[in-house]
Amino acid sequence: MAKVLVVDDAAFMRMAIKNMLENHGFEIVGEAENGAVAVQKYAECRPDLVTMDITMPEMNGLDALKAIMKINPEAVVVMVSAMGQEAMVREAIMSGAKSFIIKPFKEDHVIETLKKVLP
Amino acid sequence: MSGQNNEQMLEMYIFETEQNIEQLETLVLSSEKELGFAEDALHELFRLMHTIKGSSGMMSYQSLASVAHHLEDLFYYLREQQPQNVDYTILSDLVLEGIDLMKVELQKIKNGEEADSDTAPLIKSIEDYLQLLKQQNGAESETAVALAQPDSAGGFCARADAVTYKAVVHFAADCAMENVRAYALVHSLQAEANVLQLFPADLDDDDSAEIIRTKGLTVYLQSELEAEQIEEIFWQTPFLNKLELTVVDSLQSEEAAWDAAQLPKQQQNNHTAASNSVISVSVNKLDKLMDLVGEMVIAESMVIQNPDLNGLELENFEKAARQLHKITSELQDLVMSIRMVPLATTFHKMHRLVRDMSRQLQKDVQLQLIGEHTEVDKNIIEHIADPIMHLIRNAIDHGLETAEEREALGKPAAGTITLEAKNTGSDVLILIKDDGRGLNKDKILERAREHGLLTKMTAEMTEKEIFELIFLPGFSTKDNVTEFSGRGVGMDVVAKNLEMVGGAVSVSSVAGQGTVFTLKIPLTLAIMDSMNVKVGASCYTIPIISIKECLRLQQHTLLNDTEGYEMLMVRGECYPIFRLHQYFNVKNAVTDLEKGVLVMVEHDKKSFLLFVDELLGQQEVVVKALPAYIKERYQSKGISGCTLLGDGSISLILDVGGFVQ
Numbered sequence: 001m002a003k004v005l006v007v008d009d010a011a012f013m014r015m016a017i018k019n020m021l022e023n024h025g026f027e028i029v030g031e032a033e034n035g036a037v038a039v040q041k042y043a044e045c046r047p048d049l050v051t052m053d054i055t056m057p058e059m060n061g062l063d064a065l066k067a068i069m070k071i072n073p074e075a076v077v078v079m080v081s082a083m084g085q086e087a088m089v090r091e092a093i094m095s096g097a098k099s100f101i102i103k104p105f106k107e108d109h110v111i112e113t114l115k116k117v118l119p
Numbered sequence: 120m121s122g123q124n125n126e127q128m129l130e131m132y133i134f135e136t137e138q139n140i141e142q143l144e145t146l147v148l149s150s151e152k153e154l155g156f157a158e159d160a161l162h163e164l165f166r167l168m169h170t171i172k173g174s175s176g177m178m179s180y181q182s183l184a185s186v187a188h189h190l191e192d193l194f195y196y197l198r199e200q201q202p203q204n205v206d207y208t209i210l211s212d213l214v215l216e217g218i219d220l221m222k223v224e225l226q227k228i229k230n231g232e233e234a235d236s237d238t239a240p241l242i243k244s245i246e247d248y249l250q251l252l253k254q255q256n257g258a259e260s261e262t263a264v265a266l267a268q269p270d271s272a273g274g275f276c277a278r279a280d281a282v283t284y285k286a287v288v289h290f291a292a293d294c295a296m297e298n299v300r301a302y303a304l305v306h307s308l309q310a311e312a313n314v315l316q317l318f319p320a321d322l323d324d325d326d327s328a329e330i331i332r333t334k335g336l337t338v339y340l341q342s343e344l345e346a347e348q349i350e351e352i353f354w355q356t357p358f359l360n361k362l363e364l365t366v367v368d369s370l371q372s373e374e375a376a377w378d379a380a381q382l383p384k385q386q387q388n389n390h391t392a393a394s395n396s397v398i399s400v401s402v403n404k405l406d407k408l409m410d411l412v413g414e415m416v417i418a419e420s421m422v423i424q425n426p427d428l429n430g431l432e433l434e435n436f437e438k439a440a441r442q443l444h445k446i447t448s449e450l451q452d453l454v455m456s457i458r459m460v461p462l463a464t465t466f467h468k469m470h471r472l473v474r475d476m477s478r479q480l481q482k483d484v485q486l487q488l489i490g491e492h493t494e495v496d497k498n499i500i501e502h503i504a505d506p507i508m509h510l511i512r513n514a515i516d517h518g519l520e521t522a523e524e525r526e527a528l529g530k531p532a533a534g535t536i537t538l539e540a541k542n543t544g545s546d547v548l549i550l551i552k553d554d555g556r557g558l559n560k561d562k563i564l565e566r567a568r569e570h571g572l573l574t575k576m577t578a579e580m581t582e583k584e585i586f587e588l589i590f591l592p593g594f595s596t597k598d599n600v601t602e603f604s605g606r607g608v609g610m611d612v613v614a615k616n617l618e619m620v621g622g623a624v625s626v627s628s629v630a631g632q633g634t635v636f637t638l639k640i641p642l643t644l645a646i647m648d649s650m651n652v653k654v655g656a657s658c659y660t661i662p663i664i665s666i667k668e669c670l671r672l673q674q675h676t677l678l679n680d681t682e683g684y685e686m687l688m689v690r691g692e693c694y695p696i697f698r699l700h701q702y703f704n705v706k707n708a709v710t711d712l713e714k715g716v717l718v719m720v721e722h723d724k725k726s727f728l729l730f731v732d733e734l735l736g737q738q739e740v741v742v743k744a745l746p747a748y749i750k751e752r753y754q755s756k757g758i759s760g761c762t763l764l765g766d767g768s769i770s771l772i773l774d775v776g777g778f779v780q
Contacts, residue, residue, distance in 0.1 A: 009166070011399075012131045012174045019124045055169045082173055084192075086299050086325050093303045099357050100303070102295050104176030104184075109294070113357040 002118055003029040005045065007038040007064065008053040008080060013103075017051055017080070020107045026114070035059030039067040042075070049118060050077045052097070054088050062092055069096040076117055080105075132178050133229055134399060139167045140225070141464065144218050148470050151211045156197065164214075165194040171221070182238045183224050189245040190217050196249060202256035213248055215471070216241055281313065281341045284349060287363045289335045294358035297331040298322045304356045305338065311352055312342035339367070402497060405458055409645050412447075412454045413741035417763040419447050424766070455643060459494035462540050462549070465504045466491040469511055469538060476515045483522055483532055484515055489539035495547050496643035502620045503549070503640060506613040510551045510636050511536060513610075518555035518634055528631070530554065549638040558628040560585050570594060586626045590614040591724060618722070618776075620644060621664050647742050649762075651735040651770060652718065654699045655708035658770040659731070660740055660762055665775040667719040667726060669734060672712045687717065687728055694719065697778055698730045702757065708732055722775045729773075740764075742772060 004026050008014045014031050021028060029045045032038035036059040042050060050068065054061040061079060068075050079092045079100040089100045098117040101110050146164055150156045156164070172187035193213075197205070220241055224234040288304070290297050302322045305314055318337040319327040342349060346364055353362050423440045466488050477484040495503075519525075519534035526532055537552040560582065567573050567588045575584070588594060592611040610624075617624050622640035641647070641664075648663040676688040685696040696717065700708030709715040709732040717728040740762040744750070749758075759774035 010135055010170045010174055012128065012135045013170075013177070015128055015131050016177055019128065055166050057163070057166060081296075082169065082176075083295065086296060087323070089296065089299045090302050090323065093299070093306050100296075100299065103173040104179070109358075116355055116357040 001025055001027045002048040002114075003027050003045070004114075005030045005032065005038065005041055005047040005050045007032045007035070007050060007056070007061065009033050009056040010053075013053065013080070017110070020110050021114070023107070024111050035061060035064030035067075038064045039071070042068045043071055046072075048076060049114060050075065051080050051101070051114075052077050052092075053080045054082075054085055054092070062088060062095065065092055065097055066095050076119070078113060078117060129178070129228075130401070131399075132174055133225060136171055136174060136183075136221075136225055139171050140218055140221055141467075143167050144215070144471060145467060147211050147214050147218070148474060151207065151474070155207055156210070158198070158201075161194055161198040165191060165198055168194060180224065180228065180234050182234050182236055183221055186217050186220055186238050186241060189242050190214060193245055193249050196252060200252075200256060202252050204255060205252065209248060213241075213245060217245070281343045283315070283339065283341045283367050284312075284346070285365050285367045286338045286340065286349075286353065287335045287361075288338070288353060288356075288359060289361040290331065291358040291360045292332075296328060297336075298325060298328040300356065300358060301327075301331055301336045304336070304353070304359075307355065308338070308340060308352060311344060312340040312349065315339040315341055335361070402458075405454075405497075409454050409458065410743060412451050413645070413743065414763070416447055416451055416741065417767070419443055421767045455496075455645070456494075458496050458498075458643065458645070460497045460500055461492045461494050462500065462547075463491040465500055465507065466538055466540070468504065469507065472508060472511060473515065473536065476512065480515065481521075482515060482519055482534060484519065485533050485535045486511075487535060487537045489537065490541050491538075493540035493542055493547055494642075495640065496645070498644050499620045499622075499640055499642075502616055503622070503638065506616045506624070506638065507538070507549065507551065509610075509613050511538070514551060514553040514555065514634065518553040518557075520556055547640050547642060549640065551636045551638070552633060554633040557630040557632055557634055558586055558589070558626070559630070563588055567591070567594065583625075583627070586628060589626070590624065621647065621662060623664070645742055646739055647772075648737070649740050649772070650718070650737050651740075651764065652699075652716070652729075652731040653733050653735055654703065654731050655705035657703070657705055658735065658764060658768060659699065660770045660772045661718060661720065661729070662772070662775070663737065665720045665722060667721050669716055669718050670728075671716065677712065685712075689719070694726055694728050696728045696730055700730075700732075702778075720775045720778075722778075727778065729778075738764075740770070740772070 004021055006014050006017050006028055008017070011033070018028050018031070029047050030041040032041050034056045038050070038052065039059070052061045052065055065077050065079070068077060073096070075096070077097045079089055079097045080103060081089045081100050082103045092100065099113050101113050143164065146160050150160050168187045168191035172184050172191055175183035175187060220236060220238065224236055227234045290300055294300065299322075305317065305322070308314055316339040319330045321327060346366070350362060350364055353359060353364070423444070428436070470486060473484050473486040514536055515534070520528070522532040525534065535554050537550070539550040539552070541548050563585055564577050570593050572588060572591050572594060589610045590613070594609055594611065614624050617638060617640065620640060621644065622638060625637050625639070626634065627637075628634040649660045650663055650666055652659050652661060670689070672687070678686040678688060678693065680686050686693045687696055699705070700710065712730060715730055715732050716734055717730055719726055719728050742760050743762055745758065745760055757774055757777035758771050759777070760772040762770050762772055764770050
C-alpha cells in the first residue's frame with residue numbers, strides 16, 4: 001500500500017484527493033496546507049508519493065518540490081495543476097516532478113497517473 | 120465515491136468557498152480604502168480565485184468556476200504586468216460584482232438548487248476591462264515563465280553504436296495539456312536516450328498541445344537500448360494511448376542535445392509556516408455534544424441528590440461527588456465556549472454595505488467597529504446579522520444627513536456609524552450608533568396616530584415610550600422607498616428576529632446628535648434563565664425574558680369579555696387570562712383563581728396572564744429539543760422545548776408566542 005502525502009491549500013481539494021486515493025487502497029499519511037508544511041511533513045513521514053498543489057500561500061508547490069527533491073532525489077512528486085499553469089508544470093518536471101494531474105480531475109485519471117509513476 | 124463522501128465534500132466545499140469569498144471581499148474593500156492593490160493583495164486575490172475555480176470545477180459548478188476563472192485571469196495580468204494608471208474603482212466594482220454572483224450561486228447550492236445564474240454579462244465586462252487594461256498598457260508581453268531550452272551536454276551521452284529510433288505517440292483523448300505531457304515524456308527519455316528531434320519542436324508553445332492532440336508527437340532518439348526497453352520507458356508515461364516505434368537509418372537534421380539536469384537555483388525557504396492546528400466540526404455534532412453534556416449535568420445531580428442517600432453520612436462519597444461536579448461544570452463551560460464565535464465576521468460584512476450605500480446615496484460614511492472580538496453562540500449570530508444590517512441601512516438612509524446639511528450644522532461632513540459589541544454578564548450588547556439627525560418625536564407620534572397604534576394619551580408618554588413605537592408592527596410605511604431601506608419591512612421585523620433568539624432591542628436618541636439602537640442578546644440559546652411553575656402534578660418552564668410580573672388575584676378586578684373569556688384589570692388595563700390547566704388538560708390542578716398565581720408574560724408587545732398553581736423558582740435550564748413525535752403534535756402550540764430538572768423530572772418549556780395565536 002503506497003503512502004501518500006497530500007498537499008493543497010484548500011481543505012476541500014485535500015478531501016477530494018484523499019477520498020479518491022483511499023478508494024483505491026492508497027494510505028494517506030499526511031496532509032499539508034502549504035509548501036513549508038509539506039517539506040516538513042515529507043521529512044517526517046517519508047511518503048512514497050506526494051500530490052503537490054502549485055498555487056499556495058507561504059511557500060508554493062514549485063519551491064516545495066525543489067526542497068523535497070533536495071531531501072530525497074528519488075522522491076515521487078505529482079503536481080496538481082490547472083489549465084493555464086503549463087509553464088509552471090514544465091518547470092516542475094524540470095525540477096523532478098514525475099507527472100501532473102489537472103484540476104478539475106477525474107478519479108480514473110488521478111489513479112492512472114499515480115499508478116504509473118510509482119516505482 | 121460513496122454518497123456520504125459526496126455530502127461531506129459538498130459541506131467542505133461550501134464551508135471553504137464561503138470563507139474564501141469572505142476573505143476576497145475583505146481584501147478588496149481594504150485595498151479600495153488604500154486606493155490601490157498592493158502586490159501581496161494581488162497575490163492573495165489571485166490565489167483565492169484560483170482555489171475557488173479549482174474547487175468549483177471539481178464539483179462541476181460551472182458558473183462559479185468560470186467567474187472565478189475570469190477574475191483569476193484579471194488578477195494574473197495585474198500581478199504579472201503591474202500596469203500603471205489602473206482605475207481601481209472599476210476594478211473593485213467588477214470584483215465585488217463577481218463576489219456577489221458567487222455568493223448567490225453558493226446560496227443556491229446550499230438550498231439544493233441548480234447554480235445556474237447567467238454569468239455571461241459579468242464575464243463580458245471582466246474581459247472588456249482586461250482588454251482595456253492591455254490596450255492602455257501596450258501590447259501584452261510574454262508573461263509565461265520562459266524556460267530556457269537547455270542545450271548543454273549532460274545526462275545521456277550516445278555512443279557510436281547507438282540506434283536511431285523514430286517514435287510517434289498519441290495521448291488519451293481527454294487528458295489535456297498534451298504539450299506538457301510530451302515535455303514530461305521527453306524529460307524521462309533523456310535519462311536513457313539522446314533525443315534528437317521533436318515534432319512539434321516547441322513544446323513551450325501551448326498551441327503545440329493541439330498539434331499533438333491531432334497528429335501526435337514525433338520523437339527521434341538515439342539509444343543503445345533494445346526497442347522493447349525503449350517502449351517500456353514510453354509506456355511509463357500516464358495517458359499514453361498509442362505508440363509506433365520504428366528504427367530509422369539516420370537523421371538529417373542537426374542534433375539537438377537536450378539536457379534536463381540543469382535545475383534552476385533553488386532557494387531554501389526557511390520559514391516554517393505556523394501550522395494551523397484548527398479543525399472544522401459540523402455544528403450538528405456540537406449541538407449533540409452540548410445536549411449530552413447537558414444530560415450528564417442532570418444525571419450528575421440525580422446521582423448526588425438521590426433520595427436513597429438521604430440521612431447518610433458519606434464522607435468519601437461527598438468527596439468523589441465534589442470532584443465529579445467540578446469536572447462536569449468545567450466540561451460544560453468548555454462545550455459552551457466551543458460554540459462561541461466572534462462577531463467579527465458579521466461586523467466586517469457591514470463594511471460592504473456601508474461602502475455600497477455611501478456611494479449610492481452620495482453620503483460620506485465612516486464605519487467604526489468596536490469590540491468585534493466579542494463572542495456569541497453560533498446559532499445566535501445567524502439571527503442577528505439581518506437586524507444589524509437593517510439598522511445600519513436605516514441609519515445611513517434616514518439617520519445621517521447629507522454632507523451639505525451636516526456642514527451647515529457644524530458637523531463633520533462625513534457621518535459616522537459605530538457598531539459596538541460588549542459583554543454584560545449573561546448578555547451581549549450590540550450598539551448601533553449614528554451621529555445623524557436623531558429620531559423625530561412629533562413625526563413618530565403623527566404616524567402612530569395615523570395607523571391607530573396609540574394606546575395612551577400622548578401627553579402621558581415618556582420619550583422612551585414614544586421611541587419604542589417604531590418597533591410596533593404596522594408602524595413602518597412604504598412611502599419612503601429607496602433601494603436600501605423603507606421596503607415595508609420595518610423595525611418590527613428587527614424586534615421579532617431578536618425575540619426569536621431571546622433578545623430585545625431598544626432605542627435612544629437625541630435630536631440633532633444621533634440615535635443609538637441597543638440589541639441585547641443572550642450569549643447562548645442552549646442555556647436559558649427561566650421560571651419553573653407547577654400546574655397539577657406537572658411542571659412547566661417559562662423563559663424569564665417573557666415574564667413581566669407575577670401577581671395574585673386579590674387586589675385586581677376580574678372581568679368577563681363579551682365572549683365569556685376571563686380578563687383581569689391591572690392598573691387600568693385589561694389582560695386576558697390563559698388557564699394552563701385547561702390548555703394542557705391537567706387533572707387535579709388549582710382551579711380557583713384566588714388560590715393560584717397569575718404570571719404576566721409579553722410577546723410582540725402583547726401581554727397576557729398565565730394561570731398556574733404555584734411558582735417553583737427561578738433556575739438556569741438546559742434547553743433540549745422536543746422529541747419528534749411530540750413536536751409534530753405541539754409545534755407552535757405553546758411548547759418550544761423541554762428540559763430536565765434536578766430531580767430528574769421533565770419540564771416543558773412554554774413558548775409564549777404560541778399562546779398568542
